Amino acid sequence: MKKKAFDLLTLGEILLRLSPPDNERIVRGETFQKQVGGAELNVASGVSLLGLRSGIISRIPDSSIGMFAKNKIRFCGVSDDYLVYDTGKDARLGVYYYENGAYPRKPGVVYDRQHSSMTRIDIDEFDDSIYESTRCFHTSGITLALSEECRKTGVEMIKRFKEKGALISFDVNFRLNLWSGEEARKCIEGILPYVDIFFCSEDTARLTFGKEGNVKEIMESFAAEYPISVIASTQRTVLSPKIHNFTSVIYDAKAKKFYEEKPYENIEVVDRIGSGDAYCSGVLYGLLREDGGCASALRYGNASSAAKNTIPGDMPSLDREEIENIIHDHETVGYHSEMNR
Amino acid sequence: MKKKAFDLLTLGEILLRLSPPDNERIVRGETFQKQVGGAELNVASGVSLLGLRSGIISRIPDSSIGMFAKNKIRFCGVSDDYLVYDTGKDARLGVYYYENGAYPRKPGVVYDRQHSSMTRIDIDEFDDSIYESTRCFHTSGITLALSEECRKTGVEMIKRFKEKGALISFDVNFRLNLWSGEEARKCIEGILPYVDIFFCSEDTARLTFGKEGNVKEIMESFAAEYPISVIASTQRTVLSPKIHNFTSVIYDAKAKKFYEEKPYENIEVVDRIGSGDAYCSGVLYGLLREDGGCASALRYGNASSAAKNTIPGDMPSLDREEIENIIHDHETVGYHSEMNR
């Protein structure tokens, strides 16, 4: 069988992120850090850094600010082959403003993403060959919530990629400012029959899907209802805006086996945005790599997420060797070198 | 008669301006200068710097980014008494991206101002006392072009301010990306019967209003048709993105007298945005100050505009003493001090 061009394609909105430097606030100051992010882009970037081939499916304006986004996407190792350019008069790149927190002040975010070029995406803008070009397709609840057109495109792409043999990965990533829990539940239940790899937080499982019991019982319940292969759920403890703990649970639904490990403790958080996406990227890498599986998904997922917190911006920037060193230190006791020389 | 609280109130949109530093481009780089601008805000700010009391009538989001705009408005000496805060879920501050040019590369601008909070302004959000609080009201064609609601509010405010005895100042400021020439002409002809001070470039007069003849004939033609007191028209020569010449012609329609002076030559342009608005502010100051008139309008208008080009950002920052020193140097020959000590 022919080798596919990509290991992973993701579908999602690309946002301009504007952040005051350091501990400065949005209401003050004279500069913004100019970055690019978006849940599914972050996932694609993390997978690329770990050594697989990834690309992003999205719709951006055909303007300087759109070209900036494209350049950054390439910079972070993600293919721009499936970007569609919006030449309309109302083309715009969604924006979000983000500021760091410090206890007792929380981080803050202001979204300005309505009416973006992405919200008017149309599945007919993409050639059918796309569905055969990847081993895995990933998107999230954010994409489904952005607009009617996004939802239609997202759901239809899931079906077409599935049909062409791609694994389907889906992260619920519930955002109350985008849709209601009821809308989310209804929409996502419609796609769960197609999903192979499912990311869902414990809170969302309870509040949105009405699940009960502990996290393992919740996972078993999803697996009982839908033909999902792998279910992953992060476990983050926010000690302060600058100190977190992190681990996760992964359920191998075929083998009915749970994977867990001790948390990364006292993570020195530089920028927490995108650490959930970095988790997805680590898990997907762990599953998609040669000889991959839930055990490596857990290790790469946890390490990628913990490490992302130490990086400014949405996107991860640690490569496979660095992640593997972190995993090694996490799993061993005794002498650890203090520096990467 | 009771002294009015303000010398000038302006109505207009407040925009977040994002610019790469120096000669960097929007498509690259990692920071944006974070500034606030907008044609009518720039006018109000210039008038305040020259020593009169001014305020801005506008509608901004009730979010961190809206508060940033409010803080900056206060910073530049403009009253925030008539800002209305949009608490809606779709509240947004319009954004524009601006980059400097250098010959042969032109400056560039990308607008992202659709659907802003301003576009949903409603005259009923303002108390009737506003109409008695100022000696002069100013707005521009940009405001009228932003949305149906803006046009309705703008036109109605012109009428109400006029009724309460305020001078009405209007700058055509034609922008093809906001409306067609035909739309502009039709709308503006409807308000010209109320306008006392009229700013219109020669090009726009020809292309939009179908005027013919030289600039003076054009001015006389406007004065013949409408009860305008003062008509002002800038004369800018762009030698390169970094070198301009500037002067203007002002017509005192009552006295049928033209005012002109030799241009400022080889202006060292740092940031050209807002120099037209600075011109309006200088002219309005020249007319509204004690013992003001067209002669001082010309001098303050030209000097304010020339000097604005040397300041980064939309808004002017020279105070009256500095502007008067510039006027003095422009009008005299012989020894000029090299530095303000």
Add this chain to the structure above:
Amino acid sequence: MKKKAFDLLTLGEILLRLSPPDNERIVRGETFQKQVGGAELNVASGVSLLGLRSGIISRIPDSSIGMFAKNKIRFCGVSDDYLVYDTGKDARLGVYYYENGAYPRKPGVVYDRQHSSMTRIDIDEFDDSIYESTRCFHTSGITLALSEECRKTGVEMIKRFKEKGALISFDVNFRLNLWSGEEARKCIEGILPYVDIFFCSEDTARLTFGKEGNVKEIMESFAAEYPISVIASTQRTVLSPKIHNFTSVIYDAKAKKFYEEKPYENIEVVDRIGSGDAYCSGVLYGLLREDGGCASALRYGNASSAAKNTIPGDMPSLDREEIENIIHDHETVGYHSEMNR
């Protein structure tokens, strides 16, 4: 009775603050952060952010650097109505240099505030209408210590504001580099008969006023001697330059009741300067707001101070909604959102 124009006026020096960025030192580096501060300005700014109308009474040079100070004062929501401009040849804005610490290196400060324009303030520069324009007047021992003229003006203003019905608030804020304990005691004892709200640290009470016993006994002793209504005392524990604990005790002398709450622990300190002033602003807000009183003074005071530590510069920047969210999180257990969205 006529509504007063301001809820709070404060009297104090405005300083230019120059700080190397991040962890850089004054002895090295090539840039200074350019900020404005001063104990009483910080208080006025905090009260304004919480939603009341405040202004600063001060004297600054009529130069570019003075105008910078004025612009910043407006930026932070404080009225510039009662600024007096010094046009003398020796006009100057006091300066202080501040650098952050990191254990075991302490923060450091170098003052250069002698001979400033403020030190030559004269009560006759202010119109008598000022004394009727505010519900509360606040100043601190720093103002009284700056110069003979400051002391005279400060003491006299306290009396005049008191006479016109304003509440008098006073923060001892003892600084050994400005005056001796003996001088301070003598001067402050002269004004305590006029003071309604009194801020005094436990250390100063002991060392300067010779008080004995625990903090509550000290407060009772002040209340026994003077007709003070509210006495407040902060309790800060410096775990390291970057980690503090904070709480306070407030004594309602009329009701003979103490107010206390558990400390904010492990505050992630970004910039500790001004956190004492932010405390005053929170307390004053708590007392001056509708239905205010010592209970809300304690909560707003502690939260404002704790939160100020997370903000670069002297002045606070959290608004009422943010402070109330912090209070809510501090007082409740269970799920707290991780971010302000």
Add this chain to the structure above:
Amino acid sequence: MKKKAFDLLTLGEILLRLSPPDNERIVRGETFQKQVGGAELNVASGVSLLGLRSGIISRIPDSSIGMFAKNKIRFCGVSDDYLVYDTGKDARLGVYYYENGAYPRKPGVVYDRQHSSMTRIDIDEFDDSIYESTRCFHTSGITLALSEECRKTGVEMIKRFKEKGALISFDVNFRLNLWSGEEARKCIEGILPYVDIFFCSEDTARLTFGKEGNVKEIMESFAAEYPISVIASTQRTVLSPKIHNFTSVIYDAKAKKFYEEKPYENIEVVDRIGSGDAYCSGVLYGLLREDGGCASALRYGNASSAAKNTIPGDMPSLDREEIENIIHDHETVGYHSEMNR
């Protein structure tokens, strides 16, 4: 015939460029701008911006600083498919330090490129499929001068690409600090029989190749000796470090026809480095585009070079639409818009 994957592949060293900001000097200051450049990379980047597919053949260290170079290459639209990573202990990326000038101070450059990973390139590190993958291959005298291995690889690649049907483009780019004129002449004469497109400055032609006569006679002389199709020679006048004039002459050796146009005058130079490479990219684009030829080579070459001078860093950043607007303004008289809106 099968479409080739690339329109252009270039062979050359990639350097880390370190520059103090603005007018700061290397001997002072605390920051360097961190950029990536190299003559052949600049050419590939320019061609990519104009809309063709390009890639760079090079050898870089397998370290963080090497990865930075790779990311930047991708950012600027150039393929990283043919980068070889040096994992040796002595792997290094060449560095050069560059500072701007201002009359009468010249720009300055300090090279630290000896012993770089590129100098140990080996043709056997590249798969033979590379030679069939491009329509055109470009390199320069710099590459041939870097090391024995570079020279061997460069010369052999020219031959292999030629054999597989690629056009061969060569820029003499003589650098006295890399080799002597005699060495250069001897080596380059060995490859001229393979070259289709030849870039050589008038000075170098005279000093290194001993040509005589005016620039046109020189071009004819090269064409008489070697089977070159197109010869291009830039004509730059340095009025000051910040003001240049630029044009060029192109000779179509088959048609024996010269192409010239009036110079771009008073170019506002921001960063002159790479403007010669931008010229090559414009010329190659003009020849390789559909319906291309020497006329469009001249126009794109001159405009690309003139415009590059206005961009900080080695690499161009104007896209085809922007370049075509510049060409249009250069070729027409009358009204030109002042800004790209």
Add this chain to the structure above:
Amino acid sequence: MKKKAFDLLTLGEILLRLSPPDNERIVRGETFQKQVGGAELNVASGVSLLGLRSGIISRIPDSSIGMFAKNKIRFCGVSDDYLVYDTGKDARLGVYYYENGAYPRKPGVVYDRQHSSMTRIDIDEFDDSIYESTRCFHTSGITLALSEECRKTGVEMIKRFKEKGALISFDVNFRLNLWSGEEARKCIEGILPYVDIFFCSEDTARLTFGKEGNVKEIMESFAAEYPISVIASTQRTVLSPKIHNFTSVIYDAKAKKFYEEKPYENIEVVDRIGSGDAYCSGVLYGLLREDGGCASALRYGNASSAAKNTIPGDMPSLDREEIENIIHDHETVGYHSEMNR
């Protein structure tokens, strides 16, 4: 005869210079460039860069900001052997705020130098050995104008250095904001009998010393009255804040010979402050170097001054080789390399 430790010692105040970056203004912005300057320090630094041994005699506070000044003095090659540290409570480093101009806006400066540690300098703080340690001593009218103590110390040092055989160099550097013309004249006439090298602008000669005639006649008149060996006068033409012309006239009073050369034209001014001091440094170097004299004084003086304008900050930063290249280019026609490689 024993070789002296220094070629040049200068006496003068060291100031902290605070400048907004680029074209930003003092009234706005959030950072200051943190630099150190002062007329006589600038002279010492220039002479050191050109290859002679120089030191500064001054008095600075024994605080972090004083240590910053000391570090910078060493950085620029000047000896800190004769710095006296003020440990008093009122120790301060004078400050000045400087902003760049752009036509028609002039550069601006705000001084805050009163009461500095320097103003309380006392000649008894210096060991007598100092007077034998240098070949030349230089100071300026600024030092004499700063305070009574400065004047006393300056005049007395001139006498003592003279007595020990040092050449005395004096730059009038008249500043109206420090003293009146009458005061200046009277004081300077008292020291002219000791002066060997005299710098005086044409304007000052006329206005302050009542000289008449052209610049040469003025020089002759000084030489007739006083035993001065060399008189130098700069000739600057300010075309705009960013474009100057510069040359000078030097008079060899012993040989009764004038030295002149064609001006440096269209100097690209980055920072004009200190260019007069750089002129002094070039002249002094030209006189003090081996085989020096008025001819080389003229060339090094003009080139040093012209080149200083291209450097941010007060102090020059070009070394002898660079200055000599500039001289060479200025004196020759034909091919000049475009860059220092």
Add this chain to the structure above:
Amino acid sequence: MKKKAFDLLTLGEILLRLSPPDNERIVRGETFQKQVGGAELNVASGVSLLGLRSGIISRIPDSSIGMFAKNKIRFCGVSDDYLVYDTGKDARLGVYYYENGAYPRKPGVVYDRQHSSMTRIDIDEFDDSIYESTRCFHTSGITLALSEECRKTGVEMIKRFKEKGALISFDVNFRLNLWSGEEARKCIEGILPYVDIFFCSEDTARLTFGKEGNVKEIMESFAAEYPISVIASTQRTVLSPKIHNFTSVIYDAKAKKFYEEKPYENIEVVDRIGSGDAYCSGVLYGLLREDGGCASALRYGNASSAAKNTIPGDMPSLDREEIENIIHDHETVGYHSEMNR
């Protein structure tokens, strides 16, 4: 006996250090902090800050980047008298790239120091007078490992300085990327007979010198074999990249006495590089100061090292008064001022 010109001379390489700001990574970002470091320079700088006279013996390129290094050396109080300038075509300053870490991401360093000018140092470039000019000579294993020439020069200088009566200080500072343990052991055993003050970590003692037992037994073993007077060994615990503990053990071999103190705990690490060198500087200061000895060596060593961690860059910046305040706070309980005022 004649007073020597220096208290300490060190021999070592000077490197350009390039670091992304804050938590940014080498693989991304657009600026590098431009600093200078090197183990022996750091030691000399620390000793100078503490109040002794120190200088560095090294070899740097005669280029702008070499001059930058020289200027910085002077800035930090170290004499440049013994710098030798490499005018060769292959002159280069070694470079290293350093990025900060945050748990779980470690700091990282990339070296590019091969072929530097230092590696070709020749003892004949130094005048014999150097050996009589200092009370103490210090170098480290890094210098011995850099090249054959460095090793020869280092070993020979140790002998010559010893002969002229200087104390010899040596820090093993073992770096596996420079030489093997076996090479190191062999070389260092050759110089130990000359060493008076010996710095060796416990790990290196075991792994490289095959020592056994606890740290004290190891020290006794060295003292038994060689005529060393003082042996010092740091004890660092890396809790995370941003939190360390630090103390040390010093052995007075003559008195057979160990010196220890409680660790500095929870050091807030800003930049860990150079903290080992700062330790050496504190120890050497403690030994070389008047009335010095192992007790003060321990206190100054530990405090200097702990404090260095809070300073960006390689070199320390705390002066003696600051270090003594830290020592005082470390050794006392009870009230400590929160800030240095």
